[in-house]
Amino acid sequence: SAVISQKPSRDICQRGTSLTIQCQVDSQVTMMFWYRQQPGQSLTLIATANQGSEATYESGFVIDKFPISRPNLTFSTLTVSNMSPEDSSIYLCSVIQGVKEKLFFGSGTQLSVL
Amino acid sequence: DAKTTQPPSMDCAEGRAANLPCNHSTISGNEYVYWYRQIHSQGPQYIIHGLKNNETNEMASLIITEDRKSSTLILPHATLRDTAVYYCIVRAPAYSGAGSYQLTFGKGTKLSVIP
Numbered sequence: 001s002a003v004i005s006q007k008p009s010r011d012i013c014q015r016g017t018s019l020t021i022q023c024q025v026d027s028q029v030t031m032m033f034w035y036r037q038q039p040g041q042s043l044t045l046i047a048t049a050n051q052g053s054e055a056t057y058e059s060g061f062v063i064d065k066f067p068i069s070r071p072n073l074t075f076s077t078l079t080v081s082n083m084s085p086e087d088s089s090i091y092l093c094s095v096i097q098g099v100k101e102k103l104f105f106g107s108g109t110q111l112s113v114l
Numbered sequence: 115d116a117k118t119t120q121p122p123s124m125d126c127a128e129g130r131a132a133n134l135p136c137n138h139s140t141i142s143g144n145e146y147v148y149w150y151r152q153i154h155s156q157g158p159q160y161i162i163h164g165l166k167n168n169e170t171n172e173m174a175s176l177i178i179t180e181d182r183k184s185s186t187l188i189l190p191h192a193t194l195r196d197t198a199v200y201y202c203i204v205r206a207p208a209y210s211g212a213g214s215y216q217l218t219f220g221k222g223t224k225l226s227v228i229p
Contacts, residue, residue: 042222043158108156110155
């Protein structure tokens, strides 16, 4: 199974600032995904990060707010821009691996915006 | 919207089997049933998945009804560390051409294992 390291594990940020979350995988993967989990809620897919092309965003999420980089097959970043308290959530990166298409998740970034 | 229905919460005595039900009455022929769990704000963890046959691995067993409209995840001997939110998800494999890699998470079942 894939081992995913996500940084930072948690952060407290001021309104209007930006935070970049890093996701490192121990093996090459074609597709990486970024999810958000708001307090008490289930997971919602933000975007799919493909190496060599622009990320694909889900409805309700835009590139200006959540820019994503995917410079190689083992690394991705998600930036939460111009933060507001409504952005307080857990942000999770994940990858698909194997013919059984299992999804593996990082440990998450707990973000609190004051 | 999630294609599955699960009870919001369940209790199970430690050492007993935990049986978590899931309804997926609109499941398509090429859609698999996946189970994940999330332990207190950690990233979700894959448990098991199946198409139509029952499956068993080191973590759990998955029982899928013959009409595939429902399934049950069985944790044979629940421990306190199994306390988590359990998600049942249906999805067609991306390689099938009819599916995607996206997992749509519902609200899941909060399982509490009681000493």
